[in-house]
Amino acid sequence: MPGVEVKEIFSGHIKEKGLRNTRQREIILEAFLSANKHITVEDLFNIVKKKHPEIGYATVHRNLKLMCESGLAEEIKIGTSKAKFELKYGHEHHDHLICLNCGKFIEVNDEKIEKLQVKLAEENDFQPVRHKLEIYGFCKKCR
Amino acid sequence: MPGVEVKEIFSGHIKEKGLRNTRQREIILEAFLSANKHITVEDLFNIVKKKHPEIGYATVHRNLKLMCESGLAEEIKIGTSKAKFELKYGHEHHDHLICLNCGKFIEVNDEKIEKLQVKLAEENDFQPVRHKLEIYGFCKKCR
DNA sequence: GGGTTTATTGATAATGAATATCATTATTGT
DNA sequence: ACAATAATGATATTCATTATCAATAAACCC
Numbered sequence: 001m002p003g004v005e006v007k008e009i010f011s012g013h014i015k016e017k018g019l020r021n022t023r024q025r026e027i028i029l030e031a032f033l034s035a036n037k038h039i040t041v042e043d044l045f046n047i048v049k050k051k052h053p054e055i056g057y058a059t060v061h062r063n064l065k066l067m068c069e070s071g072l073a074e075e076i077k078i079g080t081s082k083a084k085f086e087l088k089y090g091h092e093h094h095d096h097l098i099c100l101n102c103g104k105f106i107e108v109n110d111e112k113i114e115k116l117q118v119k120l121a122e123e124n125d126f127q128p129v130r131h132k133l134e135i136y137g138f139c140k141k142c143r
Numbered sequence: 144m145p146g147v148e149v150k151e152i153f154s155g156h157i158k159e160k161g162l163r164n165t166r167q168r169e170i171i172l173e174a175f176l177s178a179n180k181h182i183t184v185e186d187l188f189n190i191v192k193k194k195h196p197e198i199g200y201a202t203v204h205r206n207l208k209l210m211c212e213s214g215l216a217e218e219i220k221i222g223t224s225k226a227k228f229e230l231k232y233g234h235e236h237h238d239h240l241i242c243l244n245c246g247k248f249i250e251v252n253d254e255k256i257e258k259l260q261v262k263l264a265e266e267n268d269f270q271p272v273r274h275k276l277e278i279y280g281f282c283k284k285c286r
Numbered sequence: 287g288g289g290t291t292t293a294t295t296g297a298t299a300a301t302g303a304a305t306a307t308c309a310t311t312a313t314t315g316t
Numbered sequence: 317a318c319a320a321t322a323a324t325g326a327t328a329t330t331c332a333t334t335a336t337c338a339a340t341a342a343a344c345c346c
Binding site: 077079080097099100106108110112113116117120121124125126127128129130131132133134135136137138139140143 | 220222223240242243249251253255256259260263264267268269270271272273274275276277278279280281282283286
């Protein structure tokens with residue numbers, strides 16, 4: 001049964017913070033786990049709505065934010081477009097190649113770049129915590 | 144006289160595109176050139192307003208956008224905060240270290256990282272056009 | 287179980303930045 | 317100077333995000 005571990009972690013975080021586990025939280029988390037990798041609040045809301053039309057937009061939004069706070073999801077903002085959320089748990093850190101034409105996200109990772117970033121920060125008396133690397137251009141189909 | 148070259152370039156772009164050189168454009172460009180490196184529309188509007196209260200917010204906004212289209216300035220968006228604009232002309236490409244505490248921007252550049260990024264893109268059948276690297280953490284003062 | 291506390295929900299309003307609208311003004315080429 | 321039309325300035329609109337608040341429902345205690 002996929003996602004069981006993630007659900008337990010989320011549930012645990014909720015209890016730790018003195019929050020409550022609700023039916024909506026579970027539904028939204030499940031939908032998020034089985035949805036596309038990069039999803040907006042609106043998209044997830046529309047998925048949830050199909051089976052649970054009583055669940056509101058604000059609740060989906062709030063719970064995606066909560067998942068981020070719990071370290072379970074990550075919010076990605078590109079320019080002025082809607083925020084996208086992706087599952088963080090169980091996924092290594094990665095950067096994105098973003099197609100300027102079709103908007104496709106390609107996940108990539110490069111150990112050398114990661115290390116050089118740390119070095120670069122340290123050379124500037126800067127303590128790195130996290131970073132964001134986005135390479136914009138054209139994917140195979142669109143170039 | 145600093146900025147003369149930039150002004151000529153901007154003026155040239157305007158003519159090329161069939162647009163018009165106006166008093167406001169020149170005032171806004173001058174203010175932009177002598178202002179802080181990373182400035183918001185609002186900040187630039189407030190500077191301009193001091194000497195030229197008749198110039199509106201929308202005009203400042205439009206002209207900053209135009210400067211970007213002309214390749215003279217660059218828009219930087221961090222999270223949900225207001226867009227910042229920086230002078231691109233005469234400045235090498237660079238990335239940013241951003242302090243999570245005080246918001247300070249430190250400009251950095253690393254040739255090795257730049258090259259690895261191009262390589263990384265190509266390995267993924269991706270044609271890179273531009274990129275954005277932001278390293279978040281704590282600056283010397285705030286760590 | 288029943289009662290109490292209070293976090294959560296759902297609907298909607300508020301917010302805030304970015305952008306669009308439009309009548310008026312001003313620039314450019316003739 | 318004239319005509320064509322881009323630009324301006326004030327304001328309205330858009331749109332995503334976040335806040336509000338009465339009603340609901342978890343979770344804890346007895």
